Amino acid sequence: xxxxxxxxxxxxxxxxxxxxxxxxxxALFFKKKGxxxxxxxxxxxxxxxxxxxxxxxxxxxxxxxxxxxxxELFSFIKSESPDLLISFMFGANLAARTVKWKFGIPxxxxxxxxxxxxxxxxxxxxxxxxxDYTVFNSPIVLEDFLRRRxxxxxxxxxxxxxxxxxxxxxxxxKPLIFTLISIAHFRSAKDYITLFKAIKILKEKGIQIxxxxxxKTFGQIWPGQTVKNLEIENEIEFKGYVANxxxxxxxxxxxxxxSLWEGTPNAVLEAMANKLPVIASNIPPCKDLIExxxxxxxxxxxxxxxxSLKIEILMALSESEKQRLxxxxxxxxxxxxxxNKVYKQxxxxxxxxx
Numbered sequence: 001x002x003x004x005x006x007x008x009x010x011x012x013x014x015x016x017x018x019x020x021x022x023x024x025x026x027a028l029f030f031k032k033k034g035x036x037x038x039x040x041x042x043x044x045x046x047x048x049x050x051x052x053x054x055x056x057x058x059x060x061x062x063x064x065x066x067x068x069x070x071x072e073l074f075s076f077i078k079s080e081s082p083d084l085l086i087s088f089m090f091g092a093n094l095a096a097r098t099v100k101w102k103f104g105i106p107x108x109x110x111x112x113x114x115x116x117x118x119x120x121x122x123x124x125x126x127x128x129x130x131x132d133y134t135v136f137n138s139p140i141v142l143e144d145f146l147r148r149r150x151x152x153x154x155x156x157x158x159x160x161x162x163x164x165x166x167x168x169x170x171x172x173x174k175p176l177i178f179t180l181i182s183i184a185h186f187r188s189a190k191d192y193i194t195l196f197k198a199i200k201i202l203k204e205k206g207i208q209i210x211x212x213x214x215x216k217t218f219g220q221i222w223p224g225q226t227v228k229n230l231e232i233e234n235e236i237e238f239k240g241y242v243a244n245x246x247x248x249x250x251x252x253x254x255x256x257x258x259s260l261w262e263g264t265p266n267a268v269l270e271a272m273a274n275k276l277p278v279i280a281s282n283i284p285p286c287k288d289l290i291e292x293x294x295x296x297x298x299x300x301x302x303x304x305x306x307x308s309l310k311i312e313i314l315m316a317l318s319e320s321e322k323q324r325l326x327x328x329x330x331x332x333x334x335x336x337x338x339x340n341k342v343y344k345q346x347x348x349x350x351x352x353x354x
Contacts, residue, residue: 006036006080008105010087014059015216017114017239018266020067022137022161023088024048029343031055038080040073042091047241053326064095074102082348086110097130104112106353110135111151112263114144115189124150132353135159135346137264142286157349160344163269163333165337166246178315179210181252182278183245183267184259186217191281193226195258198302200230202311209311212252214242249274253322254314260301262286269337272329277322279310295329315318 009027014020022040028051031037037057042064046052052059060076063069077099085107087096093109098131100107109131116124128134133155136142142158145151184190195211202209217223223326227236249255255271257280264285271278272289278296280286288297297314299307314322 003187005169006038006082007084007086008077008082008254008284009037009039010085010092010099011041012089012091014039014041014048015185016047016243018161018281019110019264020198021266021271023086023110025049025162026086026346028055028341029059029339029346031057033347040076040095042095042310047243062095064091068177070095070098073099074179075200076157077103077105079234084108084354088112090116090124094120094123094127097127098268100130106132108133108135108353109140112137113261114141115261115264116150119147119198121150128152131155133157133349135349138159138285139287140288141263159345160267160337160342161264161266161351162339163273163337164316164339165330165334166274177208177210179212179252180254180256180311181214181245181248181271181276182256182258183242183270184257185215186220186223189262191216191260192223194258194263194281194302194304194307196226196230196232196236196309198258198311199232199235201308203235203306204234207312207315209315210258211236212248213237214239214245214248219289230250245270246274249276252276254279254296256307256311257281257286258307259283259286265289269333272326272333273337275323275326275330277314277316277325278329279307281307289332293329293332295325296333 005031009023011023015299027037039059041061042061044061044067062073085096085105087093088110096107111134128150134151136158138158139158142156146153190239199211254277257265257267259281261283262285268278268280268289272295282298287298290298297310299310
């Protein structure tokens with residue numbers, strides 16, 4: 001470790017999403033270990049500006065879509081001379097590979113989902129052997145990349161997401177109306193339409209329910225318009241981006257995630273860490289977590305009726321049964337996704353490279 005002084009992280013933008021949050025956690029961990037940390041981002045958004053400033057971690061913005069931008073990036077890398085590159089997200093992985101090609105700096109890329117565009121897959125196919133190691137946060141995605149021959153088995157490693165376990169053991173203050181929370185930005189993959197339609201079905205049955213939605217709309221008007229058209233304005237509360245969702249999770253009955261696809265769903269892991277029952281779409285990563293832990297229910301993808309029925313099942317459970325589901329999720333996350341265990345895996349990987 002004495003030889004390693006500087007790690008350069010690559011990402012697209014520091015928007016608070018699952019991959020970005022994991023990257024920041026990792027950067028903070030290594031910063032506290034005494035490493036010098038730099039974060040290189042392609043887009044200017046930064047939801048982590050305060051915590052990065054508090055920990056004296058600097059960022060560098062480069063233009064990824066021009067020759068001049070890469071020329072400036074190369075000059076920056078040359079001046080900083082990092083000992084290791086770690087990149088998150090497909091576009092950032094490709095940018096980091098150009099730096100590896102130019103300077104020969106060891107590189108760890110991180111893959112968070114198998115949903116890769118045809119262009120990126122083509123670029124991956126001709127460049128994946130440049131990685132010293134590729135870290136996957138899902139064994140399902142790892143197997144898919146190996147099957148597609150865009151990763152190497154001997155350098156492909158599964159390291160799960162790191163999850164902070166709640167330390168609050170106090171009894172939750174329950175809302176008067178059954179309340180669910182959804183934590184996801186308004187991207188098409190999150191399929192909020194199905195979730196909103198499910199809430200509409202429950203309302204038409206005369207079932208009282210509240211849904212708290214935590215996530216950026218990115219200025220889109222369709223979320224509010226959809227809720228208005230479905231006449232569920234009183235059932236939905238848009239909270240926008242929330243830096244600390246734990247404060248909301250402490251006062252709700254469960255989490256719902258309606259995604260069409262995920263890598264490893266951080267929202268589900270955070271709910272489990274906060275002892276919440278979970279309802280999620282029946283996609284491989286969610287199925288793996290929920291069936292292995294027994295923390296909740298799966299519904300058929302893009303099926304609002306099935307989702308509404310699963311919500312009714314959760315609502316019908318006694319308080320002790322809901323707590324039992326939450327405890328199962330908590331124990332599973334503690335065993336498989338605890339921060340100390342995950343960061344030791346990252347440390348071991350870095351020692352192996354250097």
